[in-house]
Amino acid sequence: MAKPILDDELWALIEPLLPPPKLRRTRYPGRKPLDNRAVLTGILFILQTGLRWDLLPREMGCGSGMSCWRRLRDWQAAGVWEQLHEVLLARLRAADQIDWSRVIVDSSSIRAVGSGPKTGPNPTDRARPGSKHHLVTEAQGIPLAVILTGANRNDVTQLLPLIDAIPPIRGVRGRPLRKPQVIYADRGYDSEPHRQQLRARGIEPVIARRRTEHGSGLGKFRWVVERTHAWLHNFCRLRIRFERRADIHEVFLKLGCTLVCWNIFRRTEQSF
Structure with missing residues (x-):
């Protein structure tokens, strides 16, 4: 069985840090937004493999490369990765690893x-x-x-x-x-x-x-x-x-x- 790109324990730390999704219009709601975990899996796949965004496999279920790119940009603007880094450093210090x-x-x-x-x-x-x-x-x-x-x-x-x-x-x-x-x-x-x-x-x-x-x-x-x-x-x-x-x-x-x-x-x- 292949090793998952994003394991459950790491996702449990990241999910509370992500900004809430935008409210959808009731009359013309449009397309349902992509699942955050699927999008993050696509971002990690790009980070690990170095592929171009437009070559991201649709079979992974994470949408298009540009959808992942926009979500990555928005999460960066929200300071998600700085918060996650601080959470992990705190856990390492609690485990006496700093x-x-x-x-x-x-x-x-x-x-x-x-x-x-x-x-x-x-x-x-x-x-x-x-x-x-x-x-x-x-x-x-x-x-x-x-x-x-x-x-x-x-x-x-x-x-x-x-x-x-x-x-x-x-x-x-x-x-x-x-x-x-x-x-x-x-x-x-x-x-x-x-x-x-x-x-x-x-x-x-x-x-x-x-x-x-x-x-x-x-x-x-x-x-x-x-x-x-x-x-x-x-x-x-x-x-x-x-x-x-x-x-x-x-x-x-x-x-x-x-x-x-x-x-x-x-x-x-x-x-x-």
């Missing part, structure tokens, strides 16, 4: 088909159009926040925005986690002004310095964020950016992070 001893930041460049907002010449790909995924994780690699920019943006410019983008992590009684104590980063984030700003916030920066020998030992801690990038790129839609609209690609990024959190949470449950 290691707040440090956070790690890193970026990954991808090719963009065509141009559009938040694209730029990729210096690692012969100046072809590209985008960059900036990611911050906790000590075990659980994604906390992600930002999309053009591929020509320097990593250090997104260091402070990534810290600001970390959502409050609840799950236990008391103050939610928000500000990390230590941040690890590679040489791309080497900047004395940024170190000073982090210390002013009460965060200790552990950042490799340029023009120094390798072997600082930071790789023993930073590899987890590279693994998380690899997890995200297992979703074919995140390996290459096909969307001209930046907000749609950002939706897929956030959805990918929530699925990574969900997979980690499920493994945690199965280990008990």
Whole structure:
């Protein structure tokens, strides 16, 4: 039996977060709206396979690709994925799976088909159009926040925005986690002004310095964020950016992070 694209437990978390359907007219009600679960199944299928929207199989029962695209856009505007991410982070913290001893930041460049907002010449790909995924994780690699920019943006410019983008992590009684104590980063984030700003916030920066020998030992801690990038790129839609609209690609990024959190949470449950 094939593994379902959207399992019942995850759907039970997502369904209460979705906005209520629009009221239908009584005299001319029109076509009945598509079922939310079927539409979300189609969206996840596009995320996993990387297919074009117009190639979405009708046999799946999720309507046309454009219907799924419009529903994805509307759910993004309603903040569904940010809420789902916070719910999953809270569950992970309640299961004692959040290691707040440090956070790690890193970026990954991808090719963009065509141009559009938040694209730029990729210096690692012969100046072809590209985008960059900036990611911050906790000590075990659980994604906390992600930002999309053009591929020509320097990593250090997104260091402070990534810290600001970390959502409050609840799950236990008391103050939610928000500000990390230590941040690890590679040489791309080497900047004395940024170190000073982090210390002013009460965060200790552990950042490799340029023009120094390798072997600082930071790789023993930073590899987890590279693994998380690899997890995200297992979703074919995140390996290459096909969307001209930046907000749609950002939706897929956030959805990918929530699925990574969900997979980690499920493994945690199965280990008990």
